[in-house]
Amino acid sequence: MALRIGQVLRGAKGKYELLEQLKGSSVFKARVLSNPLIQGEWAVMKSAATNDERIALKREYRNYGILEIATCPYIRTLHDTVQSNEDQHNPGCLVFEWMDxxxxxxxxxxxxxxxxxxxxxxxxxxxxxxxxxxxxxxxxxxxxxxxxxxxxxxxxxxxxxxxxxxxxxxxxxxxxxxxxxxxxxxxxxxxxxxxxxxxxxxxxxxxxxxxxxxxxxxxxxxxxxxxxxxxxxxxxxxxxxxxxxxxxxxxxxxxxxxxxxxxxxxxxxxxxxxxxxxxxxxxxxxxxxxxxxxxxxxxxxxxxxxxxxxxxxxxxxxxxxxxxxx
CATH class of the missing domain: 1.10.510.10 (Transferase(Phosphotransferase) domain 1)
Known part of the structure; x- marks a missing residue:
C-alpha cells in the first residue's frame, strides 16, 4: 500500500492522518483522528513498498494474532489494521503504538x-x-x-x-x-x-x-x-x-x-x-x-x-x- 504525507487512512477501529516519514516510504508518524482504544495522540503506520517488505508485514500481522504476543507489555502494541485494496486477506498497513x-x-x-x-x-x-x-x-x-x-x-x-x-x-x-x-x-x-x-x-x-x-x-x-x-x-x-x-x-x-x-x-x-x-x-x-x-x-x-x-x-x-x- 502506497503511503503519502497528508493521507487519511481508515482502519478497522479508527482514522489516522499521516504526518511524517520515519523510514523510507513505508513507515509514517500519524495523528490519531479517532480510535477509542488509543489514549495517545500519535501512532505509527507501517506498510510495505517491496515484495520482501510485504512478506514481512504479512508475517508480522499473523504473529500478532498470537494472543500472548498481542498482549505482552514488553512488545510494541498493534492497535489497528488498514485493509489493502489489492489483498483482501491481509492488511495493507499496520497501526502500532507510538514510542518516542x-x-x-x-x-x-x-x-x-x-x-x-x-x-x-x-x-x-x-x-x-x-x-x-x-x-x-x-x-x-x-x-x-x-x-x-x-x-x-x-x-x-x-x-x-x-x-x-x-x-x-x-x-x-x-x-x-x-x-x-x-x-x-x-x-x-x-x-x-x-x-x-x-x-x-x-x-x-x-x-x-x-x-x-x-x-x-x-x-x-x-x-x-x-x-x-x-x-x-x-x-x-x-x-x-x-x-x-x-x-x-x-x-x-x-x-x-x-x-x-x-x-x-x-x-x-x-x-x-x-x-x-x-x-x-x-x-x-x-x-x-x-x-x-x-x-x-x-x-x-x-x-x-x-x-x-x-x-x-x-x-x-x-x-x-x-x-x-x-
Whole structure:
C-alpha cells in the first residue's frame, strides 16, 4: 500500500492522518483522528513498498494474532489494521503504538549516563524473548533499530521490542539470519538462529549502544571484500576463539580467513588490521560516564561464544545486575 504525507487512512477501529516519514516510504508518524482504544495522540503506520517488505508485514500481522504476543507489555502494541485494496486477506498497513524514539537515536554517552536505561532495555527485551522461548519462536532481528523507548528522561522509562516481521519458528531454517553486527557465533557457524542467538543479539545491542565505536560488524572494515570474515574476526578479537562451522566449504574458508584477520598486522603502519582489545577492555576505556562493572559483567554473561552455555532469557533476567533494578 502506497503511503503519502497528508493521507487519511481508515482502519478497522479508527482514522489516522499521516504526518511524517520515519523510514523510507513505508513507515509514517500519524495523528490519531479517532480510535477509542488509543489514549495517545500519535501512532505509527507501517506498510510495505517491496515484495520482501510485504512478506514481512504479512508475517508480522499473523504473529500478532498470537494472543500472548498481542498482549505482552514488553512488545510494541498493534492497535489497528488498514485493509489493502489489492489483498483482501491481509492488511495493507499496520497501526502500532507510538514510542518516542528507537534505541539507535540515543547517544552513547546518554545511554551510559542513565543507569536505569540499560536495565529497562534489558528487562524489556529479555522478557519478550522469554515469551518467544515459551512459544518456540525466535525474533532473529534484535538490534538498536527494533528496541523502542518512551519517557527516556522521566523517572520510569519504558522500553519495548518491536518489528516482528522476521519472527519465525525456532529451528525452522539453517540460513544465516540476524543483521551482521548482531549475528551470533552459532549462526555464523551455520547452525541457524536459536533462542540463544536472540540473547546474544541483546548483548551486542547493549555493547554497541554504550560505545560510539563500531565494536561489532563491518562498518570499520579497511580491506576490500571479505565482509563475513571481518565480522567473525571481530568477534574473535573481542571474545575469543569460535568453534569451527558446519561442513560447508564457504563457511570454512570464512572462518580460516577470520582467524588470520584477527591477528594480522597492517603492512602500512605495523598496527593490527582490527584494532582494539577484548570487549571488557574496550568498554572499560570509554570516557565518563563510565560503564559500571555490574553492567560489564551482565553483558559478558550474554556474550558467551558457546551457545550451549549461554543463559536463556529467563536465566539472564535473574542476573544480579537486573536484580538490583532501581
Amino acid at each position: 524514539l528507537d534505541l539507535r537515536s540515543v547517544q552513547a554517552n546518554q545511554f551510559r549516563g542513565n543507569p536505569r536505561l540499560p536495565k529497562v532495555v534489558s528487562k524489556a527485551v529479555l522478557s519478550a524473548l522469554r515469551l518467544f522461548k515459551k512459544l518456540s519462536v525466535v525474533h532473529t532481528d534484535v538490534n538498536v533499530n527494533n528496541v523502542y523507548i518512551s519517557d527516556i528522561n522521566g523517572p520510569s522509562p519504558i522500553a519495548k521490542l518491536g518489528d516482528l516481521g522476521n519472527l519465525i519458528p525456532e529451528g525452522s531454517t539453517k540460513q544465516r539470519g540476524q543483521s551482521l553486527p548482531c549475528r551470533a557465533p552459532e549462526v555464523w557457524q551455520g547452525l541457524g538462529c536459536q533462542h540463544s542467538s536472540d540473547v546474544w543479539s541483546l548483548g551486542v545491542t547493549l555493547a554497541r549502544q554504550l560505545s560510539p565505536h563500531p565494536l561489532f560488524g563491518p562498518s570499520d572494515k579497511i580491506i576490500e571484500g571479505f565482509t563475513e570474515a571481518w565480522c567473525i574476526a571481530k568477534i574473535i578479537r573481542l571474545l575469543g576463539p569460535l568453534r569451527q562451522p558446519v561442513d560447508c566449504q564457504p563457511y570454512r574458508e570464512e572462518f580460516e580467513l577470520a582467524e588470520q584477520l584477527a591477528v594480522m598486522e597492517n603492512p602500512h603502519n605495523g598496527t593490527r588490521l582490527i584494532k582494539g582489545g577484548t570487549l571488557r577492555e574496550e568498554l572499560q576505556r570509554l570516557p565518563e560516564p563510565s560503564v559500571s562493572p555490574k553492567l560489564l559483567d551482565f553483558i559478558e554473561s550474554l556474550l558467551v561464544v558457546d551457545h550451549s552455555k549461554r543463559p536463556t532469557a529467563s536465566e539472564a533476567l535473574q542476573h544480579p545486575y537486573l536484580q538490583s533494578f532501581t
